[in-house]
Amino acid sequence: MAAAERSPDGVHAVPPVAAHPLGLDFAAVRRELNLPRDYPTSALAEVEQTVAQPLPTGFRHDATDLPLVTVDPPGAKDLDQAVLLRRRGSGYRVHYAIADVAAFIPPGGALDLEARRRGQTLYLPDGNIPLHPTRLCEDAASLLPDQVRVAVLWTIDLDPDGSPERVDVRRALVRSVARLDYDGVQRSLAHGCAHPSIELLPEIGRLRREQALRRGAIELGLPEQQVESDGEGGWRLALRPRLVVEEWNAEISLLTGMCAAEIMLEAGVGVLRTVPEPDSATVDVLRRSANQLGVHWPVGLSAAEALAELDPARPEALAVHVAATRLLRGAGYTAFDSGAPAKSGHAGIGASYAHVTAPIRRLVDRYCAEICLAVTAGREIPGWVTEALGELPSAMGGSDRVAAQVERACIAQTQAWSLVSRVGEEFPATVLRVPNGVAGEVFVADPPIIARCTGSGLGEGQQVRVRLVTADSERRDVEFEVA
Incomplete structure (x- = not known):
């Protein structure tokens, strides 16, 4: 997942690579x-x-x-x-x-x-x-x-x-x-x-x-x-x-x-x-969400200090970091x-x-x-x-x-x-976002995929097993469902 604001140096070029014999180029x-x-x-x-x-x-x-x-x-x-x-x-x-x-x-x-x-x-x-x-x-x-x-x-x-x-x-x-x-x-x-x-x-x-x-x-x-x-x-x-x-x-x-x-x-x-600068209401919403996920965020701690203390490798912390992108809109x-x-x-x-x-x-x-x-x-x-x-x-x-x-x-x-050959397989995943309570976005670690997921009971930061239901390379579409 790309950061909301890249390093000021940007990124550098990759050397051109010959086209794949099956047409797997961009x-x-x-x-x-x-x-x-x-x-x-x-x-x-x-x-x-x-x-x-x-x-x-x-x-x-x-x-x-x-x-x-x-x-x-x-x-x-x-x-x-x-x-x-x-x-x-x-x-x-x-x-x-x-x-x-x-x-x-x-x-x-x-x-x-x-x-x-x-x-x-x-x-x-x-x-x-x-x-x-x-x-x-x-x-x-x-x-x-x-x-x-x-x-x-x-x-x-x-x-x-x-x-x-x-x-x-x-x-x-x-x-x-x-x-x-x-x-x-x-x-x-x-x-x-x-x-x-x-x-x-x-x-x-x-x-x-x-x-x-x-x-x-x-x-x-x-x-x-x-x-x-x-x-x-x-x-x-x-x-x-x-x-x-x-x-x-x-x-x-x-x-x-x-x-x-x-x-x-x-x-x-x-x-x-x-x-x-994010308004206080946006910061308060993020603080409440973090506390609900079990990430302790005292009222007196600024967003900068709270985020600096998080280990993004932890599932619940990863969800907080993803939610924190709203602070930099x-x-x-x-x-x-x-x-x-x-x-x-x-x-x-x-x-x-x-x-x-x-x-x-x-x-x-x-x-x-x-x-x-x-x-x-x-x-x-x-x-x-x-x-x-x-x-x-x-x-x-x-x-x-x-x-x-x-x-x-x-x-x-x-x-x-x-994933085109893996439809029907199940994967462990971390729920990143659940904007409407029914469908959300999950992160699968291997291979590192971020995609839609449908199913009831999804909660941000939750560890779930998901089943791959769509992998369409023509439409560039990947979707999971709760297994």
């Missing part, structure tokens, strides 16, 4: 959702022309001496961020280099128009649909190791508690010294041999996680249901628990996004990622250009927040970075940025909806494929 999803196909020839020609130009070094800070490293899923090539963590007296200094995609995109050109139409990279199990052509997103703009790259370099000084004291943002030349992946970093930290550039990641990550709890950040500890290759040209479902190193790494990105939001709010112009983008907006917070983060750390994969980040660069340098914000501000919330909201549709369709398709 071409139907691409057709039904009318997903973009090849990039227009004019945009590809524009990329080649831009990439062929020498790097614009004259006005950039030379930061190629910083031993930055990237930390991403294995095999990722669209590398947006590179990090270096150092001590600074009793505090810390965070260097965070973000790919400077704007350096390759002429405003108003064919590439710019196509990127604005797409909004973000879409990820399917059999290959991604990139926001930018691969010549750009996996090569010229990507922070690949041992290559001099143009970047927006954030330098954030933290106090001993992990709170920002000073923020500097500027265009720079950088060179990553290593491409690391989450699994490898997790192992190296466990064995005490982490790369020197990120030795402080656990220390700073824990401090920032503590800060999040104090801010009241509502974080859902749900395992992520994802589709992966079965190694034989087909597909299977898996539950992917989030590694702690991913959480620490995400905190660096969140820190940068919060600093960007403060810069824009102070200037009175920008685009924020917003999620309204109303996510959107808020653009403003004449002072700070009335509502600027993100309930999932517990602060104001802006997207600036994934410009290779998300459109709005390029614009927010330009605003921060101009404001901190005391320059006028480029006209191509201010002219597009009003359109960005709609463009990003639309692309978010398409991305969610793609994810749901691919998971539903794989669920049906994995």
